[in-house]
Amino acid sequence: MDDSGGTPSTSPVAVAIDERRGVLGQVQYWFACLFAVGWTGVVCGGLAVQFGDWDYPCPLCMVQRMFMLLAALGAAYVVRQGMTGRVSGSDYMTGWGLALVACVGGGFTSWRQTMLHILPGDKGYGSPVLGLHLYVWAWVLFVASILAVGVVLAFAPVTADRVLPASPLRAVGRCVLAFVALVIAVNLVAVFLLEGFHWFLPDDPSRYQFFYDVHLLP
Amino acid sequence: MDTLIFGGLLVVVVGIWRRGVVGVGVWWVVFVATCFLLAHHITSGLGLGLSY
Numbered sequence: 001m002d003d004s005g006g007t008p009s010t011s012p013v014a015v016a017i018d019e020r021r022g023v024l025g026q027v028q029y030w031f032a033c034l035f036a037v038g039w040t041g042v043v044c045g046g047l048a049v050q051f052g053d054w055d056y057p058c059p060l061c062m063v064q065r066m067f068m069l070l071a072a073l074g075a076a077y078v079v080r081q082g083m084t085g086r087v088s089g090s091d092y093m094t095g096w097g098l099a100l101v102a103c104v105g106g107g108f109t110s111w112r113q114t115m116l117h118i119l120p121g122d123k124g125y126g127s128p129v130l131g132l133h134l135y136v137w138a139w140v141l142f143v144a145s146i147l148a149v150g151v152v153l154a155f156a157p158v159t160a161d162r163v164l165p166a167s168p169l170r171a172v173g174r175c176v177l178a179f180v181a182l183v184i185a186v187n188l189v190a191v192f193l194l195e196g197f198h199w200f201l202p203d204d205p206s207r208y209q210f211f212y213d214v215h216l217l218p
Numbered sequence: 219m220d221t222l223i224f225g226g227l228l229v230v231v232v233g234i235w236r237r238g239v240v241g242v243g244v245w246w247v248v249f250v251a252t253c254f255l256l257a258h259h260i261t262s263g264l265g266l267g268l269s270y
């Protein structure tokens with residue numbers, strides 16, 4: 001909007017600045033791809049521990065996975081808009097806003113679980129990975145994500161072009177969304193088998209309840 | 219509840235893919251549902267008897 005009242009700022013100067021940015025103007029799109037794939041990858045790490053070490057995820061672990069995927073979907077929103085070749089400022093803000101809200105929710109959840117096991121002598125829940133329990137790693141990553149999104153937004157004037165090239169962004173975006181969808185689907189099946197026909201997971205799951213609900217296991 | 223929330227997340231993906239308002243709308247529904255699930259699993263005070 002200009003100062004005199006009401007017309008969108010599509011001046012030749014603004015357009016020229018947009019064209020001049022090049023790769024720098026695509027940084028937010030690529031960061032959105034990295035953000036979505038990164039959080040989905042973290043959830044894959046949880047799945048690897050779940051099935052590799054045969055570790056049953058607790059209810060708060062599952063809540064953290066949900067917030068991780070909600071954060072990934074905020075970035076996925078930016079990716080999807082970018083695949084059309086045009087991303088408005090409100091598109092960027094909507095996507096990153098969703099990601100930030102999810103990261104705050106996930107950060108609170110992982111902080112809560114960390115505090116449950118903070119006292120000396122408490123062995124924590126599950127097996128540690130690289131010296132820290134998964135919920136502590138989750139807290140670190142949620143806070144780091146909030147910081148990263150803040151930095152990216154602060155540089156939005158030079159990193160968030162409104163017109164993006166179709167290649168290779170469209171193909172990469174399609175792969176990102178497919179990966180997120182696949183991991184959500186795997187989690188859907190895994191949690192259904194864990195929870196069975198019940199509303200909530202027990203505090204300390206010790207079996208895949210579905211197989212007992214349908215009497216496949218005694 | 220957990221299963222339904224992950225199902226909701228899949229619906230969000232579909233909504234985002236279609237680029238309508240449904241994706242963001244369902245995102246908020248799933249977020250609120252996740253917050254309720256979190257509240258359900260917080261069975262003691264947040265302070266936990268610790269000094270802050």
